[in-house]
Amino acid sequence: MRSRSNLFLIAILALISTPLVIMYVFQLIDSVSRPALGGFLPQTWELGNWRFLWETIDSARPSIWRVTFNTFVFAASTALLVCAFSITAAYALSRLNFPARRFFLAGLIMLHAFPTITLIIAIFIVLQFLGLYDSLIGVILVKAALELPFGIWIMKGFYDSVPWEIEMAGVQDGASRFRVWRELILPQVKPGLAALLIFSFLAGWSEFILPLVLAPGADAQVLATYMNAVIADDMRPDYGLFKAIGVFYALPVIAVYLLFQKQLMNIYGGGTKG
Template identity: 60%
Template sequence: MTSQQSSRYLIVALGVISLPLALMYVYLFIDTLSNTHPGDLLPYEFTLEHWRFLWEPIPGKPNIWIVTLNTLVFSVVSTLVTILVSSMAAYALSRLNIPLRSAMLGGVMVLHAFPTVTLLIAIFLILQYLGLYDTLSGVILVKASLELPFGIWILKGFYDSVPWELEMAAMQDGASRLMVWRKIVLPLIQPALVALGIFSFLASWSEYILPQVLAPGNDAQVLSVYLANLIADDNNFDMALFKSVGLFYVLPVILLFALFQKQLMNMYSGGNKG
């Protein structure tokens, strides 16, 4: 059996395995646009009432667009802070002969291994002391801090793969260390920066524990908390509405993956090719 035939069989097998999942998502989408009698499979009417949260607030819940804006701000700012700090810290650990460098690298790994839930009490007390409890900025700082160890460790590996001779040649021509880092090294690890940005954004977009515990008020509510609150009241639970909000919540993730799929697949190809 040739490698091409093996690839075809693998694609067919993956297609068969993925078919039930694809059908489930199709049925979920149809179910949010229709009404079905209990026990029936096919809907008896199509309607937009389950998407009414887009144009009228749900009683007792904040406006969905304000919550979406909070989620977008939380995810984007956390991602930018993670990329900025990780890119500088990883470069310093990769290129500079700083004291206790090995200990710092080991500490980064230890911090990444810590479960978030074990730090919640300490983080809660710190945010209260700083006056950042129940604020979006406080949750952003915490989430970015927790993502930094992963970002630093990943980017350091990419910095290590960049030839040192390129930087030496540029500095001999009069370029500063900052200019070398910004104009020569960063473009070479661009695929890693894009991938780190996507992973950080998705981690922030799907974050639930931190916003729920550290920002429980409506002013800083994000979509994950909004969705969880829909099932908090068992007496007035609307399954169709819950599925519609869930689909609305996942659409940006699908769009992001569709737009940056090529960059994710080329993460390890290096920025100096093509």
């Protein structure tokens, strides 16, 4: 019975996923071919749509490699900031009994559920005041701050799953609280930290709204806004080029998922104690 139910579930998931797979397959085919006029089947095979790899598409736009570097810096910096603050804040919420602890826990859930777009005007004004508008650093700080509630909540669950006895044994042996955290507790939550690092990197890599609104200049452009600029050219739209850039944009995400899918699954493996 269990085998039949698993097969039924797999069949349902395959049926739902088939249209998405077909669209991705056609996007890949269209990126290396030119369809017939008014059709969708490939007529000729060519690599002209991938010319952005070795030449600049437009003098007004930066090189694709500069944009890719910006995207990597944006995603990696966001992931590192989220993890650095989450592992310390989550430990305090999990292990320390301080006033208004429940208020902070409830606030984390509210901040995570709060729609980002409603804060965009306030964030714009703050960045203007700080002189960080239209800069990659400003967008990194904003994205990291918005991802922090999720990261802290996830890491708190992993800290909650670590038995108190491990920490108490280290304290009784004369180690400081910081040394116990670094040498005994932190190794226990490494799977969650790895999952959060990858998840935050992917969240930064796929971000579109924040770079579009807060860093519209060419110097801070990322791949998501670069694609938007390509398709927004009403005078000479090149859909083949757009699809090729889309495949190029998706390749690192696919590679990360294939290499680290087990670590990504660990993000829901933490405890749930309050």
